[in-house]
Amino acid sequence: MEINNRSYPKQDKTIIGICMDGTSYPYYEAAKDVMPNLQRFIKEGSFGLVNTVIPSFTNPNNMAITTGVPPNVNGICGNFYWDTELQEEVMMNDPKYLKVPTILSEMSKSGRKVAVVTAKDKLRRMLSHNLEGICFSAEFANEATLENNGIENVEEDLMGKERPGIYDPYISVYCIEAGAKLLAREHFDVLYLTTTDFVQHKYAPGSEGANDFLAKIDYWFGELDKQGAILGITADHGMEAKTNNDGTPKVQFIEELLNEQNIPSRVILPITDPYVVHHGALGGYGTLYLDDKSQLEEAKSYLLSLDGIEKVLTNNEAVEEYELPSDRIGDLVVLADASTTIGRTPDWHDLDKVKEGLRSHGGEHCQVVPMIFNKKLNNEYAEKLATGECRNFDLYHFLSNGFENASQESKNTLKAKL
Structure with missing residues (x-):
């Protein structure tokens, strides 16, 4: 069959x-x-x-x-x-x-x-x-x-x-x-x-x-x-454990950080689901859609300068490396290292549920x-x-x-x- x-x-x-x-x-x-x-x-x-x-x-x-x-x-x-x-x-x-x-x-x-x-x-x-x-x-x-x-x-x-x-x-x-x-x-x-x-x-x-x-x-x-x-x-x-030395969640809130750099974007966190007690929508993988596509290289370079951000791939690169559908992953795909998670803004996440001992996945x-x-x-x-x-x-x-x-x-x- x-x-x-x-x-x-x-x-x-x-x-x-x-x-x-x-x-x-x-x-x-x-x-x-x-x-x-x-x-x-x-x-x-x-x-x-x-x-x-x-x-x-x-x-x-x-x-x-x-x-x-x-x-x-x-x-x-x-x-x-x-x-x-x-x-x-x-x-x-x-x-x-x-x-x-x-x-x-x-x-x-x-x-x-x-x-x-x-x-x-x-x-x-x-x-x-x-x-x-x-x-x-x-x-x-x-x-x-x-x-x-x-x-x-x-x-x-x-x-x-x-x-x-x-x-x-x-x-x-x-x-x-x-x-x-x-x-x-x-x-x-x-x-x-x-x-x-x-x-x-x-x-x-x-x-x-x-x-x-x-x-x-x-x-x-x-x-x-x-x-x-x-x-x-x-x-x-x-x-993997995703924490700082004091046990708090280790997060890079990349949507907030990009906006501070005058690179407006929409960050999508594909770990998001109804079960927020598990992970607070914090994982090791995210995608983003830039308001201005001409800022793509600037955004990529800035994200790679952040502690804990391990890979930043363009749409074409992510499609090639990870066998992803190009129409569903945005302009950039971002992956964190083993101990870091990717967030949007602190206010977007319910951090009270994961304030100690966060363990998550994605990368x-x-x-x-x-x-x-x-x-x-x-x-x-x-x-x-x-x-x-x-x-x-x-x-x-x-x-x-x-x-x-x-x-x-x-x-x-x-x-x-x-």
């Missing part, structure tokens, strides 16, 4: 893609004593490091994973962007912004049985677009209906308990648990489970909060594995994430993963092509005997 010019043959076993939001490998390394199932996957299955798309935010990477292609093909380059037609700043969570179908919707239309569970509802609209199957968020599990989500009575019949709140660390556990309970109840060909990163924004690798959370996640990884499914676990981005320093399978890849795909050049959006390509079907295994056994 060809989807977005990539091949996705049907597997005999259920394939499950899991996006562990914000979870870079140091979280797993620091939690190895409380994650026996994941450690077994790493040792007995397959493990490698892959790159996310830039910006290393939730929507661009989840939609890359579920379309199998980067933002310049699928169109999703942020959680939030400036719609030049509407002349408005809008959430990029409407399916109208998708330029290609998802792997999940195309598989469902070909007769494969598909279910999707997200923690955050902001992803559900795009993930459910043209999907003939189940798609609901843990955030609004109580509101799921057969008509809109392909399932009803989630809390009562499937989970046997109420969902946690969106700022409860265990809403992500609820998401993975829901996948395991769906699969225990009935067969699915394909699952996609994607969590939220509240824990990673609040807790560093190895902390008690992070390890307690990951131990509970690991239990449900084990339950999925027991059901014979092929699991592929990756992430949409990593996470290249959060781009390397794990890809882990509970079973051994075939030689061809094991070699691909070992190169370190694969992307998180290769996940379903690996799940579909990296393991021999039972029928193929039988043929190979027969051929060996002959």
Whole structure:
């Protein structure tokens, strides 16, 4: 089956893609004593490091994973962007912004049985677009209906308990648990489970909060594995501490600073979403639209002089380097270093929610994430993963092509005997 010019043959076993939001490998390394199932996957299955798309935010990477292609093909380059037609700043969570179908919707239309569970509802609209199957968020599990989500009575019949709140660390556990309970109840060909990163924004690798959370996640990884499914676990981005020495947020408010230099501009922060407690709309990536295009080089030079600003690319440069859609990223793309975030003006952000211990993401320093399978890849795909050049959006390509079907295994056994 060809989807977005990539091949996705049907597997005999259920394939499950899991996006562990914000979870870079140091979280797993620091939690190895409380994650026996994941450690077994790493040792007995397959493990490698892959790159996310830039910006290393939730929507661009989840939609890359579920379309199998980067933002310049699928169109999703942020959680939030400036719609030049509407002349408005809008959430990029409407399916109208998708330029290609998802792997999940195309598989469902070909007769494969598909279910999707997200923690955050902001992803559900795009993930459910043209999907003939189940798609609901843990955030609004109580509101799921057969008509809109392909399932009803989630809390009562499937989970046997109420969902946690969106700022409860265990809403992500609820998401993975829901996948395991769906699969225990009935067969699915394909699952996609994607969590939220509240824990990673609040807790560093190895902390008690992070390890307690990951131990509970690991239990449900084990339950999925027991059901014979092929699991592929990756992430949409990593996470870094973004603070000054005194623990306050380290921010360059570039819209305010540019205006002070008489370079008026509109700064767009694509990390912006409804979940401001996580990050206060402060991340390591921003785009800007200049009022006067003749000031482009002046703006670029000034921004590069600021402490913590690591890269400033023109539209053409960003399209080339990061595979971004040119019509959705403005005149300049700005990336911060590992410890700095990009802001608009101090008044635009609700800084009270992140006044201590800010952890965030967005730039290249959060781009390397794990890809882990509970079973051994075939030689061809094991070699691909070992190169370190694969992307998180290769996940379903690996799940579909990296393991021999039972029928193929039988043929190979027969051929060996002959």
